[in-house]
Amino acid sequence: MPKNRGKEGRDSYLFGKNFMQDKIKEAVFDMSFLLERGYGESSSCELVGNRHKLNKRQQQAIKGMSAAKTAVIRRKEKALLKESLSGKEIIVDGFNQIILLESMLSNAYLFEGKDGAIRDLSSLHGTYKSVNQTEEAISLIGDFFKNHNSEKIIWIFDKPVSNSGRMKAKLLLIAKEYGYNWEVILENNPDKLIAKSNLVAITSDAWILDRVESWFNLMKELMPDDYEFVVTS
Structure with missing residues (x-):
């Protein structure tokens, strides 16, 4: 079992304070400018990455942090306050949120997007460990929503991802032990299912955020006040 999802070897240099973080912020500004004018995400990232001499890992970071101004406005309009969660059913983008929290608990670099969502640099590649x-x-996650009196949590996981079945079994055992009102669904197209639901979505996936009726920025609530993460401003 991997030890954690912490920083990789050169991350402290690639995303460190002062020069590098200023460079990242400039790149996010440039890429967001291009996205607002209709340029594609991949071409914008490549163009900006070349201009600022960013490597692939830095380009991955700015892709998660950048967004068109109009998209940012729409996403923030749909974001709920924690006081609104009482009595609500919650739908959680399972691997997305668990991996983000694993990264936070491992003290990895996290990145705040223009939309306020927190993202990391982890990826599944078809397998979750x-x-x-x-x-x-x-x-x-369980304690937060129980403390805020949410009605139910529906966890959604990518069925094709290896070990998704084991994760479902683990969550159902935890739910039984602690009295959580949880449902766990394995789905071939989880993004589409979350986007089409009328429930409060818990995700940092930009594609989903553009399509849901409402969402809650759980990561921002759970991050310690002194956690150092890369911001866009």
């Missing part, structure tokens, strides 16, 4: 922080990440 638990780490030392997995159960703590799940507990943070």
Whole structure:
């Protein structure tokens, strides 16, 4: 089992304070400008990455942080306050949120997008493997929504991803042990299912955020006040 989802070897240089973070912010500004004018995400990222001499990992970061101004406005209009969660059913983008929290608990670099959503640099590549922080990440989510009196949590996981079945079994055991009102669904197209629901979505996936009726920025609530993350302003 991997130890954690912490920083990779050169991350402290690639995303460190002062010069590098200023460089990242300039790149996010440029890419967001292009997105607002209709340029594609991949071509915009490549163009801006070349201009600022960013490597692939830095380009991955600015892609997650950048967004067209109109998209940012729409996403923020749909974002709910935690006071609105009481009595609501919640739909969670399972791997997206668990991996983000695993990264946070491993002290990895996290990145705040123009839309306020928090993102990281982890990726599944068809396989999910638990780490030392997995159960703590799940507990943070469960306790938060229980404390805010949410009616139910519906977890959605990518069915084709290896070990999704094991994750479902783990979550159902935790729900039984702690009295959580949880449902766990394995779905071939989880993004589409979340986007089409009329429930409060918990995700940092930009494609989903553009299509849901409402969402809640859980990561921003769960991050410690002194956590250092890369911001766009």
